[in-house]
Amino acid sequence: MSDDLTRDALRYHAEPVPGKLATALTKPCSTQAELSLAYTPGVAAPVRAIAEEPLDAFRYTGRGNLVGVISNGTAVLGLGNTGPLASKPVMEGKAVLFKQFADIDVFDIEVEAEDPDDFVETVARLGPTFGGINLEDIAAPACFDIERRLAERMDIPVFHDDQHGTAVIVAAGLLNALELQGKALADARIVCLGAGAAGIASMNLLLNLGARAENLRLVDRKGVIHAGRDDLNQWKSAFAVETADRTLEDALSGADVFIGVSGPDLLTREMVASMAAGPVVFALSNPDPEIRPEVARAVRDDLILATGRTDYPNQVNNVLGFPFIFRGALDVRASAINVPMTTAAVRALAELAREPVPSEVLTAYGRDDLAFGPDYIIPTPFDPRLGERVPAAVARAAVDSGVARVELPARYQT
Ligand SMILES: NC(=O)C1=CN([C@@H]2O[C@H](COP(=O)(O)OP(=O)(O)OC[C@H]3O[C@@H](n4cnc5c(N)ncnc54)[C@H](OP(=O)(O)O)[C@@H]3O)[C@@H](O)[C@H]2O)C=CC1
Numbered sequence: 001m002s003d004d005l006t007r008d009a010l011r012y013h014a015e016p017v018p019g020k021l022a023t024a025l026t027k028p029c030s031t032q033a034e035l036s037l038a039y040t041p042g043v044a045a046p047v048r049a050i051a052e053e054p055l056d057a058f059r060y061t062g063r064g065n066l067v068g069v070i071s072n073g074t075a076v077l078g079l080g081n082t083g084p085l086a087s088k089p090v091m092e093g094k095a096v097l098f099k100q101f102a103d104i105d106v107f108d109i110e111v112e113a114e115d116p117d118d119f120v121e122t123v124a125r126l127g128p129t130f131g132g133i134n135l136e137d138i139a140a141p142a143c144f145d146i147e148r149r150l151a152e153r154m155d156i157p158v159f160h161d162d163q164h165g166t167a168v169i170v171a172a173g174l175l176n177a178l179e180l181q182g183k184a185l186a187d188a189r190i191v192c193l194g195a196g197a198a199g200i201a202s203m204n205l206l207l208n209l210g211a212r213a214e215n216l217r218l219v220d221r222k223g224v225i226h227a228g229r230d231d232l233n234q235w236k237s238a239f240a241v242e243t244a245d246r247t248l249e250d251a252l253s254g255a256d257v258f259i260g261v262s263g264p265d266l267l268t269r270e271m272v273a274s275m276a277a278g279p280v281v282f283a284l285s286n287p288d289p290e291i292r293p294e295v296a297r298a299v300r301d302d303l304i305l306a307t308g309r310t311d312y313p314n315q316v317n318n319v320l321g322f323p324f325i326f327r328g329a330l331d332v333r334a335s336a337i338n339v340p341m342t343t344a345a346v347r348a349l350a351e352l353a354r355e356p357v358p359s360e361v362l363t364a365y366g367r368d369d370l371a372f373g374p375d376y377i378i379p380t381p382f383d384p385r386l387g388e389r390v391p392a393a394v395a396r397a398a399v400d401s402g403v404a405r406v407e408l409p410a411r412y413q414t
């Protein structure tokens with residue numbers, strides 16, 4: 001990151017008030033009469049109602065539109081285990097995105113609990129506060145059990161954004177990028193560097209969508225995950241294949257797709273040069289990608305390139321997913337966010353990128369033109385249609401898959 005950007009970012013976070021969030025009131029409270037309603041004695045009325053009928057919490061409190069963005073800070077962006085306190089700017093940032101793009105309120109909660117049992121116990125007890133839980137920046141492999149255990153204990157959606165949010169955007173972007181390169185997902189040779197939260201979930205979703213296991217190579221710090229390794233946890237070993245490939249370099253030779261969800265500057269010029277004709281390179285590590293776009297583009301001009309960043313074309317980042325997926329889930333009071341719902345989000349995102357781009361987006365990006373093609377494979381976060389299409393698709397999938405607890409809202413019934 002340049003010195004200028006570092007300075008600007010620190011100033012943005014410090015001024016005019018520290019941080020990016022504050023509490024807003026939704027009811028007036030400036031007279032004796034209003035205070036009597038907001039606080040004692042009036043507040044006793046909704047307390048009694050909710051004690052008698054728990055569903056009244058959705059009527060009398062903000063629970064139904066409130067998501068907990070919760071982290072223990074063990075995998076903060078690509079910066080590693082910075083701990084919970086240093087993760088707070090990211091969690092506040094996720095709150096900004098929930099509010100800005102989907103009008104969802106958020107409490108960011110940073111928990112001093114590296115031990116999964118402590119973390120699960122802490123979060124599970126917060127159920128009454130929230131309509132949904134967005135787990136963020138929790139390292140693999142602990143994140144897999146944490147999410148499963150919380151989903152089993154809680155009756156609201158528990159969604160690990162780095163797993164499923166990322167997987168949705170990777171899949172939507174890849175479906176479009178492969179089509180532009182004239183390739184099919186089922187035939188594509190895909191190499192994923194990073195076998196953690198984002199990597200494992202993205203590969204699982206691609207398998208669901210038609211990628212073939214024998215065409216996938218998952219790579220961690222020790223190299224290719226293959227059948228001969230005896231150091232693999234259960235999530236990695238599900239991807240162990242019989243192959244002679246041992247290094248990232250081996251795996252990438254002739255590959256169609258590189259997906260990087262690992263760390264900065266791990267993909268070399270030579271590796272990009274060795275890929276098949278018309279390759280797709282998603283260098284998604286934040287803030288610094290696996291290869292800088294200008295370096296990759298200098299190697300070859302037939303590639304489609306994406307990063308997780310806002311300052312390059314093709315931002316493959318979970319910001320395109322979690323606000324809109326939760327909007328759809330909350331609107332039907334879903335008890336979970338399941339595969340039919342994430343798959344519906346993939347399709348909605350991929351299809352939206354093929355439509356003409358509205359003027360708001362061109363203005364936000366200072367562009368005269370933007371159209372489906374190698375530099376526009378996925379909508380931008382500022383696309384106002386995202387807030388209609390993705391939640392509608394997710395809510396419908398929730399209803400169809402039986403996890404919705406209220407009917408599909410009229411505005412989604414088109
Ligand atoms: N663009 C986007 O929307 C998103 C991007 N990301 C990015 O993906 C990265 C990983 O995040 P996440 O999955 O949550 O983290 P995890 O800690 O769960 O997983 C990290 C994975 O990356 C691997 N890895 C790290 N460094 C290296 C290296 N030098 N060489 C090879 N493999 C390496 C680790 O290998 P090992 O298992 O051997 O330790 C591990 O498998 C981060 O950079 C993050 O910013 C994540 C989510 C969304």
Ligand SMILES: CC(=O)C(=O)O
Nearest residue numbers: 076077078162286318
């Ligand atoms: C984008 C994001 O969630 C990450 O890099 O961790």
Ligand SMILES: [Mg+2]
Nearest residue numbers: 077136137162
């Ligand atoms: Mg994250």
